[in-house]
Amino acid sequence: xxxxxxxxxxxxxxxxxxxxxxxxxxxxxxxxxxxxxxxxxxxxxxxxxxxxxxxxxxxxxxxxxxxxxxxxxxxxxxxxxxxxxxxxxxxxxxxxxxxxxxxxxxxxxxxxxxxxxxxxxxxxx
Numbered sequence: 447x448x449x450x451x452x453x454x455x456x457x458x459x460x461x462x463x464x465x466x467x468x469x470x471x472x473x474x475x476x477x478x479x480x481x482x483x484x485x486x487x488x489x490x491x492x493x494x495x496x497x498x499x500x501x502x503x504x505x506x507x508x509x510x511x512x513x514x515x516x517x518x519x520x521x522x523x524x525x526x527x528x529x530x531x532x533x534x535x536x537x538x539x540x541x542x543x544x545x546x547x548x549x550x551x552x553x554x555x556x557x558x559x560x561x562x563x564x565x566x567x568x569x570x571x
Contacts, residue, residue, distance in 0.1 A: 466561060499528075518538070547567075
């Protein structure tokens with residue numbers, strides 16, 4: 447399976463352009479399942495567990511070199527290994543997606559159309 451990486455900030459712009467050109471839903475409606483998944487979490491799978499299988503020295507380095515990433519991926523427990531089946535949650539991502547949806551809703555409440563709402567999401571991001 448080929449996996450293509452996305453680079454920020456271009457990927458949200460591309461996603462919103464595709465949604466504007468080919469979609470029928472608004473951003474908030476489309477993002478709702480992602481918000482729920484980020485809040486509720488999902489089980490860590492084997493690949494993720496293997497990618498985060500750091501030695502203690504690597505964990506300490508991860509904590510100092512990329513503190514936010516370490517906080518997200520180790521749940522603020524940098525000393526504890528990540529295991530298959532652990533629940534992985536992303537509350538900050540959920541908050542960000544909700545904030546973007548709220549920007550869309552404000553544009554719509556101000557009398558804008560779907561396109562205005564999507565532009566508001568892009569501008570807010």
